[in-house]
Amino acid sequence: MRRFVVAVLATLLVTTGCGTTAPPEQPGAAPEVAVFTVTGGKRTSGPDRVEVAAGRTVTIQVTTDAPDELHVHGYDRTADVVAGQPASVTFTADIPGVFEVELHHSGAALTELRVTA
Numbered sequence: 010m011r012r013f014v015v016a017v018l019a020t021l022l023v024t025t026g027c028g029t030t031a032p033p034e035q036p037g038a039a040p041e042v043a044v045f046t047v048t049g050g051k052r053t054s055g056p057d058r059v060e061v062a063a064g065r066t067v068t069i070q071v072t073t074d075a076p077d078e079l080h081v082h083g084y085d086r087t088a089d090v091v092a093g094q095p096a097s098v099t100f101t102a103d104i105p106g107v108f109e110v111e112l113h114h115s116g117a118a119l120t121e122l123r124v125t126a
Contacts, residue, residue, distance in 0.1 A: 041065055043120060047073040050115035059110075060123040061102050069110055069119070070097035077115055081122065083108035 045055030061067055071079050077090040081098055083106060090096040090112065105126040110119045 042068045042070065045069070045071040045119045047071060047077075047112060047115065047117050047119070049074065050112075050117050052117055052119055056120055058121045058123060060125065063103055063105050063124050063126050065102050066099065067102045067122070068097055068099040069122075070095050071112070071119060072096075073112065073115075075115065077117075078113040079110075079119075080113050081108060081110050083122075087113075 041061060043056055043059045046053045055071075059067065059069070069079065069081060071090060072095045073090050073092060075092050079088040079090055079096055079098060080086070081100070083104060084100055084102075086098040086100050088096045088098045102122070102124040105124050108122040108124070110122055111117060112119065
């Protein structure tokens, strides 16, 4: 009987360790990596809105045809953009709210970042 109890406890310990505490992804949620292309000072590809839960890591990547500066408002994250080469910022979205992501020199609005609590 003692071996049976030990075997049951060992099985419970092993199977408990196989679980996950991370919340499941919500269907239709925006990607954690958002990729944009800007031509002639206007966004030509990429999502209008990026929506993530607070605490998630987000990467915003942009390729432009002119030098510029990528800026994520509210997080004060910036990256110098060289024409024709991808530039990106990666950060933890830990401030709930709605934030504009833009290119400073051209004024091109890339997306709206929505961080939900």
